Amino acid sequence: MVEKRRKEILDAATEIFSRYGYYGAKMEDIAKKAGIGKGTIYSYFDSKEALFYEMIKHAIEEYEKGLDKALNIEGALEERLHVLCQFHGKYLSKYIDITQIIVMEREVFSKELVRELIKEKTRLFNRVKNAVKNAISKGELRDDLDPHLASIIIIGSIGKFYGEKICYGREKLNKIDPKGLIDTILRGLK
Amino acid sequence: MVEKRRKEILDAATEIFSRYGYYGAKMEDIAKKAGIGKGTIYSYFDSKEALFYEMIKHAIEEYEKGLDKALNIEGALEERLHVLCQFHGKYLSKYIDITQIIVMEREVFSKELVRELIKEKTRLFNRVKNAVKNAISKGELRDDLDPHLASIIIIGSIGKFYGEKICYGREKLNKIDPKGLIDTILRGLK
Amino acid sequence: MVEKRRKEILDAATEIFSRYGYYGAKMEDIAKKAGIGKGTIYSYFDSKEALFYEMIKHAIEEYEKGLDKALNIEGALEERLHVLCQFHGKYLSKYIDITQIIVMEREVFSKELVRELIKEKTRLFNRVKNAVKNAISKGELRDDLDPHLASIIIIGSIGKFYGEKICYGREKLNKIDPKGLIDTILRGLK
Amino acid sequence: MVEKRRKEILDAATEIFSRYGYYGAKMEDIAKKAGIGKGTIYSYFDSKEALFYEMIKHAIEEYEKGLDKALNIEGALEERLHVLCQFHGKYLSKYIDITQIIVMEREVFSKELVRELIKEKTRLFNRVKNAVKNAISKGELRDDLDPHLASIIIIGSIGKFYGEKICYGREKLNKIDPKGLIDTILRGLK
DNA sequence: GATGAATGAGCGTTCATTCAT
DNA sequence: AATGAATGAACGCTCATTCAT
Structure with missing residues (x-):
């Protein structure tokens, strides 16, 4: 099925772009990762830039869906924050805050794209x-x-907390317990 | 003086790498920014990667010096955090958290460099x-x-706070007042 | 019928090669023009070069047939030249002197093909x-x-005369009257 | 000198484009012909298309200069036509009517360029x-x-006469005598 | 030492050709 | 037999690096 192949390419692109950045990522590596030939990508996406753009859109969509779910659950505040943390961690471990690339390499991308992403x-x-x-x-x-x-x-602390654990510590996601963090944020440092 | 020329190249490199990322930055642009010829860079640095590496080291050194100053001042806790915030903001506006590039494009750089930076x-x-x-x-x-x-x-919140204001809001540094942020961190959300 | 399909491909190839040249012509466009799938061409022709070769041969055959007819009619010299002109114009408007491609891109094609075409x-x-x-x-x-x-x-003048009118002037074929040209060739300039 | 290098590239481009056509010509071959590296061409010309365009302009300029000289000499009509023929032959042997490529691959080039060339x-x-x-x-x-x-x-006959001798016959230019041709054109066939 | 013209490895992209359906 | 999705060789172009001046 065509949609499946598209998704496979997007997943491969996500991983390679995340790991190497926009310029560091090579179309050939993305293709290899997706288990297909270099040329095949171009049947599904017009160009490297288009692929990147679509990947970002896809990542944002997934984030939105997950965020909605995390924010709309019932339960005590602590519990809801807990779910939010876990979602963010899971998301981060996949995308490593990929939108950051855009900010880092901002002069490279169309003003359009940058503006849209900031809006998002x-x-x-x-x-x-x-x-x-x-x-x-x-x-x-x-x-x-x-x-x-x-x-x-909330966002800054959670990001730092998981970023550290995932990027540097390489800890397994399900071993990370954000309870202490939530508690400290809520009670304050004093 | 040789050291001065080296410093000029590093400053130019900092600006160009910050703006375009590692791959987006061109040696020619760095040379132009530094007001010298392209080849001259290679009298001071072995390669693009070496220049990047030295730039990071230089940025970290500056950060260390500034952090020491910020952390060692006398005064009330709030006051010291205020100085820390301002320092971080000033630093950020120059480096836009350039070390992030390394994390984003991590596979590109030698394990050595990445390890050292994490240690730092x-x-x-x-x-x-x-x-x-x-x-x-x-x-x-x-x-x-x-x-x-x-x-x-502390670090996550301050980073997010200034990052947002500087990257997206493009606010002037001296117009940003972290007082509310500090107060909220200290008192907690509850 | 197989022969008919072959003919359709040749006709499509003639149009596309004439318009875009050998390299500019894409197999996909030829297939689309012929109303068939890309792969089907390869059931009838071994390769792009082979298709081009066959197309040329086909064009030459048509030219030969037409030339024979034009040269063998009865009537006064002027009349016969008139028919020759009209035939050449009609032919030109279909092939735009496609054999010229070969001469232009001569090193590209096998010596065999070039030699044979010159012989022809x-x-x-x-x-x-x-x-x-x-x-x-x-x-x-x-x-x-x-x-x-x-x-x-005769050949040079007729070619120039029609080439100009068809290529640049985009005149309708039946509006072109070669009478003056023939008369001038026969009487001379002096 | 910079102008000399530019001229060398144009000469190499002329030969390679003439021989292989626009698409068949490879930048690498042009560079090799000019005895320089591939990248060097791009210091002098923006792109393959720009190089082609400049080459055409250069060819036209040379033609114009030569034509002026040929047409403006004193002497009897036959003599002047003789000079025109020789000039055209010399030119043809260098450019093999390169502008023809444009007409052959016309859909490829900007309408602008085609229009300008037709005007020329x-x-x-x-x-x-x-x-x-x-x-x-x-x-x-x-x-x-x-x-x-x-x-x-005149133009059609001369073009055919020299085209045949140079393209197919590979005759040496100075062995070709257009006297008979001129005489026949002037006196007419009858 | 300083320069920038020159180089060529490497990447994005195209398209003739193949082959599973 | 017919198809068109997939492939990968090949080409235009860029840019880190070199080296003659």
Whole structure:
């Protein structure tokens, strides 16, 4: 099936782009990873840039789906944060925050793409922010809390926490327990 | 003076690598930026990779010096964190977390380099951690705090906070006030 | 019928090769033009070069048939030349002197093919030459005329005349009247 | 000197493009012919297409210069035609009517380029036509002659005459005597 | 020492050809 | 027999690196 082959290429591209960056990734390696010939990629994607663009879109879509699920579950605040952490960790271990490439190599990509990705990142950020607002109104978080700052702390801390463990520590995902982190964020350092 | 010329090349390299990433950066552009001929770079650095490596080392050295200064000042905890934030922001606006390139394009560089950089990052992390421990023992932070987690939250939040403002918002550095962020981290979300 | 399919491919090839040249023509376009699948061509022809070769042969055969008809009609010299002109124009508008490709890209094709094509062109030339000789012996052309030079002038002039009108002027074939040309060739410039 | 190198590349390009056509010509071969590295060409010309374009322009300029000289000499009509023939032959043996490639592969090149080349060809044609008009007004050619048709016959015949001898016969240029041809054109076939 | 013209390995992309269906 | 998805050799072009000046 055609859709399956497309997906295989996207998965291979995700891995290779993540590992080597846009320029470091070679079409030949992506093809090899996908177990196909170099030319075949071009039946499914117009160019390297197009493939990269589609991969980003695909990654964002997956993130959105997962984030929605993570934010919409029932349960206590701690529990919900726990799910969010686990989702983010799982996602990170696949994409290693691939959108970062764009920011790093930003001059390379069309202004269009960069703008769109920033918009997307903002949208995702706002979902977390809304969840924070929600928790404030439900009395789960203190009512003088700035939702924007709180979101930055949540996202920044989780990212650092998992980034470190996955990138440097190479720890297995299911061995990572974010309970302490969540607790510390909620209670504060003081 | 030879050292001065070396420094000029490193500064040019920092800017170009930051903007375009490792592969996107061209030796010619770095030379032009430094106001010298392309071939001259090779009198000071063996190769593009070596130049990149030296640039990273140089960036880290600057960071270390600045971090030391920021962590060793006298004053209240909030004040010291404020200085840390400002330093990090200033640093970020110059290097846009350039070490990230290495993590993104990790397979490209020698294991040696990657290992050394991780070690370096760990060392920097530990300085913050020690400062946290110190603050705990002085009673400025609660004594059941996990210094590691606290450091992650501090570094992760500050990075996210400034990263967002500088990368996306393009805000002027001296207009950014981290007071709210520090307060929220310290008091917790709850 | 197999022969019909073969003919369809040849016709499609003629059009595409004429328009784009040997290298510019793509097998896929030829197949599309012929209304068949790409692979099918290879059931009828061994390779692109073979297809090109066969197409040339086919074009030459058509030319020979037409030339015979044009040269063998009864009537006054002027009339016969008129028919020759019209035939050449009609042929040109289909093949745009496709054999020229061979001469242009001569090193590309096997010496065999080039030699054979030159031989073929010579044979066609000789038919015109014989017709000239015939006209001389019948007293229709002056008897001190060099048949070879006369043939060159006839073929060269007619080719230029129609080539210009068809290639650049894009004139309709039936609007082109070679009467003046024939008259000038016969009477001379002086 | 830079101009010399540029000229060497143009000469190599002329030969390779003439021999293999636009698509058949490989940049590497042109470089090898010019005795330089592949990349060097790109210091002088932006792309293969640009090189081709420049080569055509260069060929036309040479043709124009030569044609002016040939048409402007003093002497009897026959003599002037003789010089024109020799010039055309010399030119042909270098360029083998390279502009023909454009016509053959016309869909490939920008409409701009094709239009410009046709305009150029028209201008060259008109110079011959003006020379014919001049000869008519001087009484060297009969006064009921159509200058356009006469030009076609002259150019077409000369092209065929030399084309045949050079392309097929591979005759040495200085062994070719156009006297008979000129005489036949002037006196007519009848 | 400093330069930048020259080089050629390497990559993105195309397309003639093959072969499983 | 007919197809068109898949292949990979080949080519245009880039850019890190060299070296004659």
